[in-house]
Amino acid sequence: EDQVTQSPEALRLQEGESSSLNCSYTVSGLRGLFWYRQDPGKGPEFLFTLYSAGEEKEKERLKATLTKKESFLHITAPKPEDSATYLCAVQANNYGQNFVFGPGTRLSVLP
Amino acid sequence: NAGVTQTPKFRILKIGQSMTLQCTQDMNHNYMYWYRQDPGMGLKLIYYSVGAGITDKGEVPNGYNVSRSTTEDFPLRLELAAPSQTSVYFCASSYSTWTGGYNEQFFGPGTRLTVL
Numbered sequence: 161e162d163q164v165t166q167s168p169e170a171l172r173l174q175e176g177e178s179s180s181l182n183c184s185y186t187v188s189g190l191r192g193l194f195w196y197r198q199d200p201g202k203g204p205e206f207l208f209t210l211y212s213a214g215e216e217k218e219k220e221r222l223k224a225t226l227t228k229k230e231s232f233l234h235i236t237a238p239k240p241e242d243s244a245t246y247l248c249a250v251q252a253n254n255y256g257q258n259f260v261f262g263p264g265t266r267l268s269v270l271p
Numbered sequence: 272n273a274g275v276t277q278t279p280k281f282r283i284l285k286i287g288q289s290m291t292l293q294c295t296q297d298m299n300h301n302y303m304y305w306y307r308q309d310p311g312m313g314l315k316l317i318y319y320s321v322g323a324g325i326t327d328k329g330e331v332p333n334g335y336n337v338s339r340s341t342t343e344d345f346p347l348r349l350e351l352a353a354p355s356q357t358s359v360y361f362c363a364s365s366y367s368t369w370t371g372g373y374n375e376q377f378f379g380p381g382t383r384l385t386v387l
Binding site: 201203205 | 312313315363376378
């Protein structure tokens, strides 16, 4: 069964303390892996799309990487405004338009 | 551009009532989606549409109906509401070409629905 898991469930960091979030997936042929940020009471906001193992993308303090079984979202020197829930989603070759989302990692960055 | 808008923001229904959740996008996207998000769970796809007049079921379609008469609008209908439909509902849209480009999904702000 295709699935996406994320760890940790919640993460608390001090401002400036770098860390990584993990997204592990099991799919029969990956079409794309997506990272979103979700603030409380709002809809998810797109961050990155990764298509193949070895690919990396960066945006400000965030860097996403992809292997054949997992993706990491690295957060360098985070600020309090980076506090949010980070969602990972995959689209498999046999899913059509169905995207499988993970449960998310709730990140808190303390000043 | 307003992006993806959803109404209402909040709604409380009684068991057995019906309602329509509205979704409109002004980005001329061809794909539109409805998801539900339950606490501690990932977003689950309810229905999606690849263009006006074309809709298809997602992972959890039971108890819901959709229609897409225009590019901009994609309403979600709940018939005979049940407590299991208590959730936050998100509408999303994206633009994809026949060559298979997978552009990002833009999400609306959500509708929080409670069925009592």
